[in-house]
Amino acid sequence: MSFRSPFPDVDVPALSVYDFLFGSIDEADLDRSALIDGPSGAVTDYRTLIAQVDGIAGALAARGIGVGDVVGLLSPNVPAFAAVFHGILRSGATATTINALYTAADIVKQLEDSGAKAVLTVSPLLPQAAEAAEAVGIPADLLIVLDGAEGHPSLRDLLAERAPAPEVSFDPATHLAVLPYSSGTTGRPKGVMLTHRNLVANVCQINPRMGIGRDDRVLALLPFFHIYGMTVLLNAALSNRATLVTMPKFDLVEFLSLISERKCTYIFIAPPVAVALAKHPLVDQYDLSSIHTVFSGAAPLDKALGGAVAARLGCNVRQGYGMSEMSPVSHAIPFSDNETPLDSVGFTVPNMECKIVDPATGEEVEYPTGDGVSAAGELWCKGPNVMAGYLGNDEATAETLDADGYLHTGDIATVDAHGVVRIVDRLKELIKYKGYQVPPAELEALLLTHPQIADAAVIGVLDEDGEEVPKAFVVRQPDSSLTEDEVIAFVADRVSPYKKVRRVQFIDVVPKSAAGKILRKDLRAPTA
Template sequence: MSFKSPFPDVEIPDVSVYDFLFGSLSDADRDRPALTDGASGTTTTYGQLAAQVDGVAGALAARGVGVGDVVGLHSPNVPAFAAVFHGILRAGATATTINALYTAEDIAKQLTDSKAKALFTVSPLLPQAKAAAAQVGIPDDLVIVLDGAEGHPSLRDLLGQGAPAPQVSFDPATHLAVLPYSSGTTGRPKGVMLTHRNLVANVCQIVPRMGIAADDRLLAVLPFFHIYGMTVLLNAALYQRASLVTMPKFDLVEFLKIVADQKCTYVFIAPPVAVALAKHPLVDQYDLSSVHTIFSGAAPLDNELGKAVATRLNCAVRQGYGMSEMSPVSHSIPFDRDDVALDSVGFTIANMECKLVDPGTGEEVAYPEPGSGKISEPGELWCKGPNIMLGYLGNDAATAETLDADGYLHTGDIATVDADGVVTIVDRLKELIKYKGYQVPPAELEALLLTHPQIADAAVIGVLDADGEEVPKAFVVKQAEADLDEDAVIAFVSERVSPHKKVRKVEFIDIVPKSAAGKILRKDLRAAEASAKA
């Protein structure tokens, strides 16, 4: 017996993302500000954005890009991101959004796996993007640099063509809109196949719970290339005709300045930003009184930390939960519910049902009777709904491990549910490390460490640093007579991975604990780490 959302189902229109967001654009809407560059204050109206989306779609169609093709989008948060992202979808192509911190090797892996035909980037990221494109055979004329670079088309060039947007036809329920990459519950990044219906559904499901209004000014510092920023910020805000204020990367001073200057009302963050808002003395130097809500996601938010932010900023604080594989939101504390504990992830959203399954026995846990005030035993959270992915691109085995025959996504997270339907994530079944909201697969770092000639064996787990942030820690077994210290190991990894994947701590040990089958027993390392701190 599953438990369902306490909220009534919402209607999900059977349309493309473009028609959903821009099909009903009124004359009054066209003059509203859609995007504002946080640094310069330059504003793009909804009318201008819609015209840019059509222009990008037309230019792509003129270059032979359309239904069945994949286009890479490698950019931080700038207003042009929205035009390109939705232009790709408008052309009938599929957007694979690429982490702006990725190295050339990381980019090339994603371009290869997704079979991308073209790539959009920005000039500061061009060196690694160009190297990756060359490696996978994407020609320079299909590497489009938004702000311009010699030898490459720019966004202005594409829009200047004036090519009409193509007439495309596809089934929103099966046609892929986006291919973000996620490590899922285990292993290396995999392409998450999300359809137009998946994205449309999730916006319809979350809008009633989040309370985004047309007069809101939302700070967009969470990256649009990540599914959280893509759905909760970019698409939901545009659907509600709200205004997005973009920031390319987080910097506390710039963050505070933009919120104050642009009078941002709704701010979406990850927990590390909450730490700064609760504790940093700089916060008191800025007028943040325009903010009515802070919404946290991407990693667990502590109840006391959430309360500290709410008190200091005199605003509401809310938390949600999701995964790329769920487009991404499955649970949220509603904007109008002050009685829900901040360390919970709130209620199951509309049109979804969930199960909690004992990972040891495979049996579904018993749920408390409504009104009993009780809490269930913990179990792995399984979720089902119209926002669940089709599967992992070209990886039937991984899909079968994550999606069952009944359509339930096995999240890999351990949760409880109380008698009112409030869900709390209590532990992580999967081994992923979440550093500042980014997923870091331990196996990837372990494989890299083992390429060092002086390292005999290695294991990686997530540990908390002084700020309470989960960071990768390597347990290293040195080769006999190896001359290796902590700094050397950290430098070795740092030179070969994206910044968020760096090993931050190292401990030398005699042997890596493993099962009889050879699987690293990370739980033993975590237990030893906890014991050492006790």
């Protein structure tokens, strides 16, 4: 039996992203701060932002870029990102946002796969951008360097042209707004086709539950190039006329300083930042009293870790779940909800329908009654935020989207009788030990409760007998002398025998994507 959100459906207007965010902005909001550059404190108000968006759209149109074209955007979180991103969409073109950590070879693959006609970047990333642009045949005059570089147009040049924004016409339900690329944690990155309706729908779905207000100062730590930062920060915050405080890259001291100095109120993070907030001694040196809510996504947040953050900072901690393929949010603990357990991802967002399917039989698991909890199975989701498919990859699309419109998430979940969903683990990451299923996330959460462990990841590896066993990759706290035997004993004392960690390797850092997901494929590499 499928289950829906316990909340009423919301209206999703048939508008482009630009018209949805800015088309009916109140005159009184135009002089509100839209973006604050975290390091410098420079302010961009909504009036200026919209003028920049229109100017960039006009400049792109003057270069022959519009409906049917793809434009690459390679940039860290700076205020100009917002103007450029929405300028691309305003022009009718499709934005493919590129991971700012990519090498030239990585960028080439995305530019080739997406068919990008132009690239906008910043000078620190120009060497790899230029190498990639040349490799795919993008000329120098269509490699735009926002902060300026010899031989390339700059953002100032584009705005100085004062070209009028074009009149464009397209169907928001089918026209592609963005082509983010899936993280590739389980394979080669794929272009996720998200329409204007997908993006507008997800903002409408999350706004009533996340509670971002017009007086919030939202720290934009999560990268805008990733769908989590793109929707939950860039679009949702702007739709509520909040202020975004941009942070180009994560540095703990800078992170804490910006919260303190800019009086940030709402912090969106991935679990690795929660570890620092809960455990790092530096946190006590900063005034973080402005924070009312920390919201975690992109990977499972352990209940004890979330509770430790809440207790230390004296704030609310919430958790949600989603995927690039769902624009991204499908589940969240509501902003005003102090009852839903933090070891869950909360409720299905409005306008979505879900079911949980036994991966072995393909049958739906029975929906629970009373105070019961369902059996675990793969979570399937359907709604207006679900992608149109993978670009140029019909086979992968067919494997992920079924004929009934359900997205097969690849994540194992349960649901209780109240509609609260818990993510057990990824279907493809479950360790099979002697026929038993061992969820890596459960062991990782346990390891993080050890006071001498700063971070951890668990994968399945083959032992001498060819049996898959759990192996832990552990980052020690500074000055820790923790041993392999101590880690194994710590876990063994707290789990069922089949879940015990059998091998341990100490490493300096757990490899993670920009969205905070553990890159298990990197840990499986021969050098790991």
